Amino acid sequence: MDILIAIAGLGIICLVAEIFNLRKAIVPVTVAGLLGVLAFVGAKIFSKNPDILGLGFDKEPYINMIINDKFALSFSALFILLTAFLVALSPEFHKNHKAKLSDFVAIKLFLLTGAIAMISFSNLSMFFLGIEILSISLYILAASNPKDVKSNEAGMKYFLMGAFASGIILFGIALIYGATGSFNMLTINAMDREALPSWYNIGAVMLTIGLMFKIAAVPFHFWAPDVYEGSPALSTATMSTLAKVAAMASFFKLITTLNPHLPGFLTTINIIAVLSMTIGNLMALKQTNVKRMLGFSGISHAGYMLLAFQFRDLTFAQGNLFYYAFAYTLAGIAAFAVVLYVSSSKGNEEVYSFNGLGKTKPLMAAVLTCALLSMAGIPIFSGFFGKMFLFNQVLDKGRMILVVFAVINSIIAVGYYFKLILAMYSKESIENKEDNNTVPFVYSAVAVIAILINIGIGLCPELILQLMR
Amino acid sequence: MDVSFILIILLFGAGATYFVGDKWASKAALIFSFAAFAATAYLTYLFSTGHKVNSMHLWIHNPMVLFALQADGLSLAMTLLTTALTPIIVFTSFGNLFPKTRSFYALILFMAFAMVGTFLAVDGLLYYIFWELSLIPIYFIALIWGSGDAKERKKAVIKFFIYTFAGSLFMLVAFIYLYQKRHSFLNVHLYTAILTKNEQIWIFFAFFLAYAIKIPLIPFHTWQANVYQKAPAAGTMLLSGIMLKMALYSIIRWQLPIAPYAAAQYKYLLIGLSIAGVIYGSVLALKQNNIKKLLAYSSLAHVGLIAAGTYTLTLDGLRGAVLQMVAHGFGVVGLFFAAEIIERRFGTQEISEMGGIRLQSPKFTSMFLILVLASVALPGTFNFVGEFELLYSLAQANIWLAVIGGTTIILGAFYMLRMFQYVMLGEANTKVFKDVTFNEGLALVLILAVLLFLGIYPKPLIDFITPELEKTLVFINRFN
Numbered sequence: 001m002d003i004l005i006a007i008a009g010l011g012i013i014c015l016v017a018e019i020f021n022l023r024k025a026i027v028p029v030t031v032a033g034l035l036g037v038l039a040f041v042g043a044k045i046f047s048k049n050p051d052i053l054g055l056g057f058d059k060e061p062y063i064n065m066i067i068n069d070k071f072a073l074s075f076s077a078l079f080i081l082l083t084a085f086l087v088a089l090s091p092e093f094h095k096n097h098k099a100k101l102s103d104f105v106a107i108k109l110f111l112l113t114g115a116i117a118m119i120s121f122s123n124l125s126m127f128f129l130g131i132e133i134l135s136i137s138l139y140i141l142a143a144s145n146p147k148d149v150k151s152n153e154a155g156m157k158y159f160l161m162g163a164f165a166s167g168i169i170l171f172g173i174a175l176i177y178g179a180t181g182s183f184n185m186l187t188i189n190a191m192d193r194e195a196l197p198s199w200y201n202i203g204a205v206m207l208t209i210g211l212m213f214k215i216a217a218v219p220f221h222f223w224a225p226d227v228y229e230g231s232p233a234l235s236t237a238t239m240s241t242l243a244k245v246a247a248m249a250s251f252f253k254l255i256t257t258l259n260p261h262l263p264g265f266l267t268t269i270n271i272i273a274v275l276s277m278t279i280g281n282l283m284a285l286k287q288t289n290v291k292r293m294l295g296f297s298g299i300s301h302a303g304y305m306l307l308a309f310q311f312r313d314l315t316f317a318q319g320n321l322f323y324y325a326f327a328y329t330l331a332g333i334a335a336f337a338v339v340l341y342v343s344s345s346k347g348n349e350e351v352y353s354f355n356g357l358g359k360t361k362p363l364m365a366a367v368l369t370c371a372l373l374s375m376a377g378i379p380i381f382s383g384f385f386g387k388m389f390l391f392n393q394v395l396d397k398g399r400m401i402l403v404v405f406a407v408i409n410s411i412i413a414v415g416y417y418f419k420l421i422l423a424m425y426s427k428e429s430i431e432n433k434e435d436n437n438t439v440p441f442v443y444s445a446v447a448v449i450a451i452l453i454n455i456g457i458g459l460c461p462e463l464i465l466q467l468m469r
Numbered sequence: 470m471d472v473s474f475i476l477i478i479l480l481f482g483a484g485a486t487y488f489v490g491d492k493w494a495s496k497a498a499l500i501f502s503f504a505a506f507a508a509t510a511y512l513t514y515l516f517s518t519g520h521k522v523n524s525m526h527l528w529i530h531n532p533m534v535l536f537a538l539q540a541d542g543l544s545l546a547m548t549l550l551t552t553a554l555t556p557i558i559v560f561t562s563f564g565n566l567f568p569k570t571r572s573f574y575a576l577i578l579f580m581a582f583a584m585v586g587t588f589l590a591v592d593g594l595l596y597y598i599f600w601e602l603s604l605i606p607i608y609f610i611a612l613i614w615g616s617g618d619a620k621e622r623k624k625a626v627i628k629f630f631i632y633t634f635a636g637s638l639f640m641l642v643a644f645i646y647l648y649q650k651r652h653s654f655l656n657v658h659l660y661t662a663i664l665t666k667n668e669q670i671w672i673f674f675a676f677f678l679a680y681a682i683k684i685p686l687i688p689f690h691t692w693q694a695n696v697y698q699k700a701p702a703a704g705t706m707l708l709s710g711i712m713l714k715m716a717l718y719s720i721i722r723w724q725l726p727i728a729p730y731a732a733a734q735y736k737y738l739l740i741g742l743s744i745a746g747v748i749y750g751s752v753l754a755l756k757q758n759n760i761k762k763l764l765a766y767s768s769l770a771h772v773g774l775i776a777a778g779t780y781t782l783t784l785d786g787l788r789g790a791v792l793q794m795v796a797h798g799f800g801v802v803g804l805f806f807a808a809e810i811i812e813r814r815f816g817t818q819e820i821s822e823m824g825g826i827r828l829q830s831p832k833f834t835s836m837f838l839i840l841v842l843a844s845v846a847l848p849g850t851f852n853f854v855g856e857f858e859l860l861y862s863l864a865q866a867n868i869w870l871a872v873i874g875g876t877t878i879i880l881g882a883f884y885m886l887r888m889f890q891y892v893m894l895g896e897a898n899t900k901v902f903k904d905v906t907f908n909e910g911l912a913l914v915l916i917l918a919v920l921l922f923l924g925i926y927p928k929p930l931i932d933f934i935t936p937e938l939e940k941t942l943v944f945i946n947r948f949n
Contacts, residue, residue, distance in 0.1 A: 316531065358613075373605070378601055378602075378604075378605065378634075379597070379598035379601045379602055380598060380602060384598070384601075388594070388641070388645070389532070391641075391642065391645050392532050392645050392648065392649075395642075395645050395646055395648075395649055396649055400646075403642055403645075404642070407638045407639065407641075407642055410638055411631065411634065411635045411638060414630070414631055414634055415631065418627055418630065418631075422612070422623055422627065425609065425612060425613055426612055426613070426619055426622075426623050461529050462528075462529055462530060465529070465530070465531070466530075
């Protein structure tokens, strides 16, 4: 609860700062504030008594709404880190709309509150509040370029589809309440599954469908490529990193706590996982727009993350999922920082715009290469360990066939990741003249820091894994 | 001081080479690669006098992964090969003017780092990481500094990458599968994992896919000739001289001891495939008019014989394989360098456009002749020792295999000498062939010295590797 208050407070400070004409201070203050909260969350994870400030937020009655276990705190830390990166990228990205900067930053902070609420909920109503705050912020961000038809289309599409999904989620929650008489996750988890009426399971399935939509898993993925392509690049970065793993992690928490005893439920999730990987990858192969390609690649990564449902030991699985999410999102942030630069200097994100980047901007090309190699699962980048831990966990459960599908998909994925790498290193830039525009400092700083963290957790995976234990 | 020191030198060297800038990059690379060689030599000395030079640290708790590097006769021999060839390869590139020099040399050192890691690692996952890591630098070396049409080069390189990546992923699955049995990736634990016959066969072929693509064995060889031809000389040397030895080494270190039942079961099939590669490579080499492609196919034939030797599961086969790996490593680097020297002067890889070099440069011609004779395993060269042991091991399996495998020498003599004749002899060429420079001569002389010295006196190397091979053989033969 204290984390939520701090972040929501930061968002309000942003809005107020604009009124008092302190626009220049907004981003530094926000990033510093976020890092402060990050340190606070870190202290909460490592200290024995999480109630550091003594405000009583980790006791009754607050824990009926928000529970700060290691899973929630670790993911909150990741979300805060991602938001800090995204906020740092904002002023450069919105440099032509300086007046709206405070809005963009504040919306990202509210989005973060939503994400944290939906990962640390202990009550289904809190979960719904979280997911709605997150979604509404995303609708606004998707449509945040009102002069661009595509951005409008993306916002509208996302809103309509998202509203449906929210409706289904709400229906699911209502059914579960009807079956159990409680919104509280702990109470629900303790109930005897066999004694519950059958619509409990229907409720769980509806929640699954609604969240599959948010994750953009096949067959609920049709909105994703259009929305990703149409939204401004920074919003796409937010959606495909922060929003995706927030939905994924809360889905994992939800299903493992609701624990529906439904024959074939896990099999269905496995089929969805395989379909997401395969269709995401196959479609990504054909794309020429990098944002769209990363969108489809995100679908396939959602498929990999769904493999985490095959587990013997819950904390082990949570650690693996967290590691994968961490690796994927940081690679995503690094990749998008480069895409933002290319898109601002060339005006679009087609693959040919990246031609010759290895010569003109070697640092940016190197960062993007590392990010793509991480997503493709080449060792020493953390993406490899993410995959390897998941494979290990799935094989531990004896599901060889899932691993084989995942491996075949990793091979397909190399095809399109390397298409971009090839474009950067082996093709000449289409403009013959040397373009002299330098890379904005924040873009390169964010890209480099993100990729260094990515490689760092690849060198010492323990750093991340131990947070959960 | 332990073996991780070599890795640190190479990795640090790669970084330093990149940061000293284009002008000094080549020198820095030479210094660091030579330092790595000196460190390896010193560690080999320490090891042979009974010191412990292993490096073992816990890296990841769950799943348990150890940062485990082990020095033994086998791994140190391969490490020596790598660190001895790397300075030579760096040195041979001095004559070329590359764009982005510092990245080029940094990548070579990084590649040496990954390869040394592959040879030293005894933890399966660590080994796999180094194995995959070595792919990245060679991909960029071939892509950026390669020769020929950019479009075709891209196609060849991406095919190579996807092929090898695909193969090794199945090896990763095999490793994770084995991990479930023993909850450890350490090689000695994996050797003793209890596997059913069926499991052994699956695991064996998962490994086989990775290695057969990298060696390459028929029918997984289609990437090879194109990449060898398109890559810059240094890249080809790294690939053929060291990188493919990673796979041959891994057969002895990982594949055979982990799944010995399957190895014995499919022994003749695997030897047959390898020997088929020998014949196929030799016949194709006969037809080539491009000198780099000819050398690539002749390399295919030679490594086919090495692979056949390992799959005989005899001490002679394993020992011959290791000896021949070293011999072939030096020999093929020398030959590709000679081809590069000619290309620098004539600007062509086509054999028909060469000729008459003997009249202009007798020194180069005689060195080239020794390399050619070593390649056809003339007694007195080191290649003879290895090839002899390999054929002897084949004869132990079946005399006819040795007879067929022996054709590699006959066919080899045919195409290599014919190539020598067309390239070196004949009327004086209208093009001017400047005599070899001091640098070029030095590199060739070093290679020849190794080949001739070990050819006459191979005992130190044989004594060095045999104990470890005998130990491995105990695991390989534990079901017989």
